[in-house]
Amino acid sequence: MRVLIVEDDPHIAELLRDGLTEDGYDCDLARSAAEGAELARLFPYGLLLLDVMLPEGIDAGYHLGQQLRAEGIAAPMIYLTARGTVEDRVEGLEAGGDDYLVKPFAFRELRARIRALLRRAGGNAQNALTLPHGWVMDLGGRELHRAGVRADLTRREFALLELLALHPGRAFTRDEIIERLWSGDAGVEPKVIDVYVSTVRRKTEDRLIETLRGTGYRLGRA
Known part of the structure; x- marks a missing residue:
């Protein structure tokens, strides 16, 4: 929770x-x-x-x-x-x-x-978000799964995907993502976001995160 x-x-x-x-x-x-x-x-x-x-x-x-x-x-x-x-x-x-x-x-x-x-x-109730390609985010349990198979995301990877999933259609710049997930920590380099995006894609074998050249990232589309 x-x-x-x-x-x-x-x-x-x-x-x-x-x-x-x-x-x-x-x-x-x-x-x-x-x-x-x-x-x-x-x-x-x-x-x-x-x-x-x-x-x-x-x-x-x-x-x-x-x-x-x-x-x-x-x-x-x-x-x-x-x-x-x-x-x-x-x-x-x-x-x-x-x-x-x-x-x-x-x-x-x-x-x-x-x-x-x-x-x-009723604090055990779970909220869920349905994502493209059949993935489901369990916001209560902090899990991403599809057809009974769980993607092993770290806390930060899950938070990144959650941010985009809660704002479908909106693109976030790397600086905006750093501000949301790291509270604007000046020590976080923008290229770190690219690494997290790549890792989420690898772990899900899907492009759940879409790249917008010159802008940033947004939730992918089915």
Whole structure:
């Protein structure tokens, strides 16, 4: 399951990502409400963890949650904050949250709350995308398969194909792909994208990714 963590404290963000990754979740980090909104629109997350106080303001997390709910994003949402009065908890629940955890908290409590929340929300349900040539992307299980045969994609290869599959017909430049998948890491060379594309094609024995000369890449066509 893919989890979005919106937290501007680098130490807390890394602890959350490392702990949840060990539990088998596929985690993305956002440092601001704006970045969190962009990612939430881009990928089908199964869970949202939102800090309340973000660079945009002391209630930016609440505003982000309300915005995502207004846009129809229904993923389970937990607010994380140091503010623990009854009024604060009520405000969080009224701002679209499904649960509210006060900092500092024990990671095992967060883990337990996530499991309980996903049980209530039917968190084991899987989302699937049908791709050309009979391939199916299981977004919940992070797998690509066809007729019972699984393509052994790495996490980054899957993320690349997922990005294109979620935007069929749209071409992404190499720089845009780096921005989405590596958060704009300046150390990633554009030619690395060509290598990933080539590897996905080899592993699937299909041109699931189409090259547009002078532009970039998009999902292939049947």
